[in-house]
Amino acid sequence: MVIKTIAVGMFAANCYFIMDEDTKETAVIDPGGDSEDLIEILDKMGALVKFILLTHGHADHTGAITEISSKYNVPIYINEKDQELMFNNAYMFGSIKGDNTLIKNICDDDKLCIGSTEISTVETPGHTPGGVCFIVEDNIFTGDTLFYGSVGRTDLPGGSYNTLISSIKTKLLVMPDNYTVLPGHGPKSTIKIEKGSNPFL
Numbered sequence: 751m752v753i754k755t756i757a758v759g760m761f762a763a764n765c766y767f768i769m770d771e772d773t774k775e776t777a778v779i780d781p782g783g784d785s786e787d788l789i790e791i792l793d794k795m796g797a798l799v800k801f802i803l804l805t806h807g808h809a810d811h812t813g814a815i816t817e818i819s820s821k822y823n824v825p826i827y828i829n830e831k832d833q834e835l836m837f838n839n840a841y842m843f844g845s846i847k848g849d850n851t852l853i854k855n856i857c858d859d860d861k862l863c864i865g866s867t868e869i870s871t872v873e874t875p876g877h878t879p880g881g882v883c884f885i886v887e888d889n890i891f892t893g894d895t896l897f898y899g900s901v902g903r904t905d906l907p908g909g910s911y912n913t914l915i916s917s918i919k920t921k922l923l924v925m926p927d928n929y930t931v932l933p934g935h936g937p938k939s940t941i942k943i944e945k946g947s948n949p950f951l
């Protein structure tokens with residue numbers, strides 16, 4: 751399994767590619783912009799894009815979903831609570847254009863595969879009501895729920911600080927210390943680092 755990180759758009763949101771090396775099947779997490787660059791990199795890698803995964807519905811994480819989804823004809827997985835905010839054009843949320851049948855719901859404990867690599871889902875509401883994290887082996891893709899030394903903002907539609915902190919404590923910090931945290935912005939971390947020194951926790 752290979753993970754590639756590309757910072758996209760004006761807010762430098764981290765887009766991640768997870769590729770199963772044997773089959774080249776690839777999941778694209780949070781393609782937030784710069785669709786032409788992303789497609790060029792995916793094609794250079796020989797990626798067989800299988801689906802798009804969204805940690806949440808904000809525009810800086812979803813800006814390239816239409817282009818990537820139509821280029822590879824792949825579904826877009828996002829929790830239904832954030833789908834609703836996107837369809838309602840809520841402030842700071844991205845828009846869903848094109849083929850709506852490609853939008854799929856994803857919930858707690860849902861599992862998807864690229865080749866023999868399993869990706870599981872954990873719901874972590876708070877930054878947005880439909881926020882989720884994805885777990886692949888010992889990596890957690892935390893979107894804007896948990897950052898290196900920080901947590902996501904909660905002043906946007908559907909946000910809740912208490913819910914966010916509760917999600918992090920009950921869903922993420924219970925994971926093994928050695929798990930790598932791959933956030934939606936900024937550098938990576940580990941569960942151990944965040945447990946030990948994140949001032950919000």
Ligand SMILES: [Zn+2]
Pocket residue numbers: 806808877894
């Ligand atoms: Zn966000």
